[in-house]
Amino acid sequence: MTPVIRIQREDFDLAAEVAALSAGRPDIGAVVSFTGLCRDEGGTLAALELEHYPGMAEAEIGRVAAEAATRWPLLGLSAIHRFGLVRPGEQIVLVVATSAHRRAAFEAADFMMDYLKTRAPFWKREHLADGTTGGWVEAKQEDDDAALRWS
Amino acid sequence: MTQTLADPAPATATRRVRLVYFAWVRERVGLGEEEVALPAGTETVLDLVRWLKTRDEGYAAAFADEKLIRAAIDRVHAKPGTRLAHASEIAFFPPMTGG
Numbered sequence: 719m720t721p722v723i724r725i726q727r728e729d730f731d732l733a734a735e736v737a738a739l740s741a742g743r744p745d746i747g748a749v750v751s752f753t754g755l756c757r758d759e760g761g762t763l764a765a766l767e768l769e770h771y772p773g774m775a776e777a778e779i780g781r782v783a784a785e786a787a788t789r790w791p792l793l794g795l796s797a798i799h800r801f802g803l804v805r806p807g808e809q810i811v812l813v814v815a816t817s818a819h820r821r822a823a824f825e826a827a828d829f830m831m832d833y834l835k836t837r838a839p840f841w842k843r844e845h846l847a848d849g850t851t852g853g854w855v856e857a858k859q860e861d862d863d864a865a866l867r868w869s
Numbered sequence: 870m871t872q873t874l875a876d877p878a879p880a881t882a883t884r885r886v887r888l889v890y891f892a893w894v895r896e897r898v899g900l901g902e903e904e905v906a907l908p909a910g911t912e913t914v915l916d917l918v919r920w921l922k923t924r925d926e927g928y929a930a931a932f933a934d935e936k937l938i939r940a941a942i943d944r945v946h947a948k949p950g951t952r953l954a955h956a957s958e959i960a961f962f963p964p965m966t967g968g
Contacts (some may be wrong), residue, residue, distance in 0.1 A: 754968055767968070769892055771960060774944035800965060811968050831968055836948065839894035839960075840967025854893050857964035 721783035722796040725775045730798045730812055736789035739816050741808035746793050750823035751814040752831055753795070759805035760856035764847045766855075768810070769802045775799065782833040789829070797830060799840060829868050835864040879905070883907065885954070890922075891962035894938065915949040917959065919931055919941070930962035931961070940951045 722738070724730075730754055756766050777799050780825050786795060794816040804810050811834065815826040836857075844852030877968045889902040911917050915935065932938055938949045941960040955960065 742964045770967070771889070771941070771944070771962070774941055777944050778946070779879070835968035836965060838966055838967045839891065839962060840936055841894070841961070841963060854963065855966045856968050861968075 719792055719794060721787065722781065722794075722798075722805055723776055723779050723783060724796075724798045725770060725772070725779075726798065726800060727802040729800070729809055732761075732809075732812060732814075734795050735798065735812060735814050737797060738867055744837065745817070745818060746816045747818045748820040748823040749814065749816045750820070750827045751812065752827050754811040756806050756808050756810055757806045758847075760849055762847050763844055763852075764849075765803050765805045765845040766810070766842045767784075767803050767845060769841045769843070770799075770801045773838050775801075779834060779838050782830060782837060784824045785833075786829055790815075790817065790826045792817050792822060792826055795826065795830070797834065799834070799838065801840070802849055803845070832861070832865045832868065835861045883909070886956055887958045889958060889960045891960065893963055894931045895959050898929050899927045909938065912952055913949065914942070914947050914951050914959070917953065918949070918961075921961075937964065940961075 734749060736751060737748055740749055783795050783797060786792065796814040798812040800810055813827050813830045815823045817823040824841055842855040844855060846852045871958060885904055885906050885929045888906050890898050896900050903946055903957055911920055918932050918938060921928045939962050942951060942956045943958055
């Protein structure tokens with residue numbers, strides 16, 4: 719099982735990514751996906767600007783995916799993370815995990831997202847609806863706590 | 870590639886490394902990357918942070934909170950006590966907010 723890791727400016731298509739993992743694979747019994755979207759924060763946010771560390775972003779998500787593959791009997795795993803300007807309603811991140819049974823796919827997708835948030839080198843900055851550039855989004859303690867569930 | 874095991878560089882030799890900065894660390898420092906000569910005795914990530922802080926007000930602001938700043942050595946997460954060893958690229962950035 720070789721994880722699919724992509725860091726890209728362009729949007730992605732959930733159905734196409736699921737099809738890419740599951741086509742011609744009758745051994746797969748479960749597909750779990752998570753899609754993270756940009757919220758408008760009550761109408762105050764015009765866009766999120768996502769900065770990343772090219773090279774390390776791919777490598778770090780790859781290390782997280784490799785760890786997921788050792789913990790659960792996965793048949794496929796994809797992770798896509800966008801960078802650049804993302805507007806409310808648009809997609810930011812996608813994780814798809816496939817397995818023979820649902821539990822492994824659910825848990826692996828959950829694990830991937832918890833670790834993506836705390837270990838993948840991405841930083842969000844807010845662009846506000848009033849035209850000003852807001853600050854950098856601060857990391858949340860609850861995200862660190864969520865990642866600790868798996869250790 | 871001319872250096873061999875039989876001819877190691879002395880540990881005290883001045884060594885050049887690439888530093889890269891992201892998000893508000895980059896903004897406070899005022900540049901995205903630079904090459905620096907490591908001062909003698911700079912052995913760990915924390916040693917490097919403490920030297921960078923002394924360079925000017927921008928660096929001092931970027932590295933003011935030593936517990937907050939995150940680092941990577943050759944694109945792998947590192948801790949304050951991690952030794953720089955033969956690192957060629959050292960990155961500094963705020964806690965990550967992807968996903």
